[in-house]
Amino acid sequence: MRQRIRKGMILFTFLMLPAIFYYFSPYLIIMGASEGIVSGSFIVFAVLFLSALFLGRGFCAWFCPLAGIQEACFFARNKKVSNKYNWIRYIIWIPWIAIIIYMAVAAGGFIRVDFFYQTTYGFSISDVYGLFMYLIVVLFTIILSAKGFKFRIFKLLKLQEFIPDLLLQLNILPITPNRPQIGTLSQ
Numbered sequence: 001m002r003q004r005i006r007k008g009m010i011l012f013t014f015l016m017l018p019a020i021f022y023y024f025s026p027y028l029i030i031m032g033a034s035e036g037i038v039s040g041s042f043i044v045f046a047v048l049f050l051s052a053l054f055l056g057r058g059f060c061a062w063f064c065p066l067a068g069i070q071e072a073c074f075f076a077r078n079k080k081v082s083n084k085y086n087w088i089r090y091i092i093w094i095p096w097i098a099i100i101i102y103m104a105v106a107a108g109g110f111i112r113v114d115f116f117y118q119t120t121y122g123f124s125i126s127d128v129y130g131l132f133m134y135l136i137v138v139l140f141t142i143i144l145s146a147k148g149f150k151f152r153i154f155k156l157l158k159l160q161e162f163i164p165d166l167l168l169q170l171n172i173l174p175i176t177p178n179r180p181q182i183g184t185l186s187q
Contacts, residue, residue, distance in 0.1 A: 006062055007071060014068025021124035021134050024065070026096060032117050033100045036107035039117035069138060 013020075022028055023044045032039030051059055060067060104110055120126035125134055 009062055010064065010067045010071060013063055013065040017065040017068075017138075018125045018131070018134055019123045020065065021130070021137070022119050023124070028118055030096075030099055030103055032114070033103035033110070034107055036104070036109060036111035037117055038110050038113040040115040040119070041117070043113075043115060 023040050025041045026045070028039050028041040029045060032042060048059055116122050125131050
């Protein structure tokens with residue numbers, strides 16, 4: 001029962017992602033800091049950081065919108081994730097925090113708080129550009145969390161033979177001795 005409630009809440013936040021997308025944007029924090037503004041994204045990240053100290057991964061397990069994508073990807077690839085790349089987070093977090101501090105200092109400190117910074121009436125996606133950015137993040141998350149998933153889709157749609165020929169025609173994939181010429185599909 002608890003797992004059903006958890007998955008239901010994750011599904012709800014996933015469906016709300018287009019509306020709350022900017023509140024999870026690390027770039028908006030930098031943008032706001034460069035103008036001396038504490039953005040809604042900054043506040044959300046601060047709350048997530050503080051809640052992680054006390055609740056661990058509670059937010060990620062129960063409320064994270066992108067966890068909905070991960071739950072869906074488990075059907076395609078039900079495999080445990082390796083911890084050997086955990087060090088990468090420091091390559092991302094340390095420069096990001098340093099840039100935020102630098103931008104805030106360059107702007108003369110934080111002057112005001114604007115929870116709805118860069119949103120339209122509190123909603124993230126109000127134009128085609130916002131929708132495009134949202135779709136890029138969703139696609140990127142799917143690709144990273146479901147390694148091998150795209151190849152299963154190609155196989156399912158019978159595209160595993162079409163894609164290499166298309167890449168050959170676009171001169172992206174070089175012709176090799178083992179690869180047939182353009183227009184001939186391998187049997």
